[in-house]
Amino acid sequence: MDRLYTAQEMAKIAGAGCEGCGACCRDMGESVRLDPLDVHELTLHLSRSFADLVDFAIGLHAEDGVILPHLLMTSAEPVPQCVFLQDDGRCGIHDFRPGLCRLFPLGRNYDGASFQYFVVEGACSLPGRTKVRIDKWLGVSEIKPYEKFISDWHYFVKALKEKVSHVSDPEKVRALNLQLLETFYVTPYDPMRSFYNQFGMRLLRARRTML
Ligand code: SF4
Numbered sequence: 001m002d003r004l005y006t007a008q009e010m011a012k013i014a015g016a017g018c019e020g021c022g023a024c025c026r027d028m029g030e031s032v033r034l035d036p037l038d039v040h041e042l043t044l045h046l047s048r049s050f051a052d053l054v055d056f057a058i059g060l061h062a063e064d065g066v067i068l069p070h071l072l073m074t075s076a077e078p079v080p081q082c083v084f085l086q087d088d089g090r091c092g093i094h095d096f097r098p099g100l101c102r103l104f105p106l107g108r109n110y111d112g113a114s115f116q117y118f119v120v121e122g123a124c125s126l127p128g129r130t131k132v133r134i135d136k137w138l139g140v141s142e143i144k145p146y147e148k149f150i151s152d153w154h155y156f157v158k159a160l161k162e163k164v165s166h167v168s169d170p171e172k173v174r175a176l177n178l179q180l181l182e183t184f185y186v187t188p189y190d191p192m193r194s195f196y197n198q199f200g201m202r203l204l205r206a207r208r209t210m211l
């Protein structure tokens with residue numbers, strides 16, 4: 001069993017002397033899933049709408065009948081790489097990179113009551129790790145609301161997948177997916193108000209109307 005840490009604990013995370021080999025940003029397929037906060041940050045900082053970013057930086061995939069966005073890889077040779085990976089191996093959107101990129105090389109473990117992290121051994125081949133406090137590593141400004149958001153979003157999507165698995169009419173499934181994308185990704189969040197409050201209101205409404 002991996003050692004589990006809270007966000008306030010120190011863990012041996014940072015590879016000493018990462019010079020941007022870029023391995024963690026290549027050949028990721030559809031695995032860098034984008035949650036509503038990731039897309040809010042991308043649209044805000046790139047000044048582009050969700051629709052503008054689809055096919056440029058965002059791809060859509062189906063998971064158990066539910067359509068969700070992911071970070072797009074280019075068809076660069078010899079292996080596909082993230083559209084934001086620069087020639088020097090650095091991230092071109094470091095300050096507003098998605099949550100899964102912030103997490104690397106950590107994993108998350110949560111069950112609605114507790115929220116913990118673990119180090120994914122072998123994720124980065126760099127030898128020698130220095131200790132860093134996990135909330136500092138993640139670099140999100142409000143860790144508790146962030147963790148609640150991650151957990152709430154995960155369990156909402158899980159419940160929606162369950163619901164969709166019992167819907168036989170493809171038009172109804174399509175309508176649910178459109179509502180999901182419209183509610184959480186397409187409709188902009190007001191940058192002057194708390195993202196988490198706005199997300200919470202949308203989630204309440206979506207639980208009532210979609211589940
Ligand atoms: S794989 Fe490790 S060494 Fe390479 S860029 Fe990512 S964090 Fe840095």
Ligand code: SF4
Pocket residue numbers: 024025032071082083084085086090091092093094097098101
């Ligand atoms: S957004 Fe940045 S950190 Fe994340 S995969 Fe792309 S280049 Fe790497």
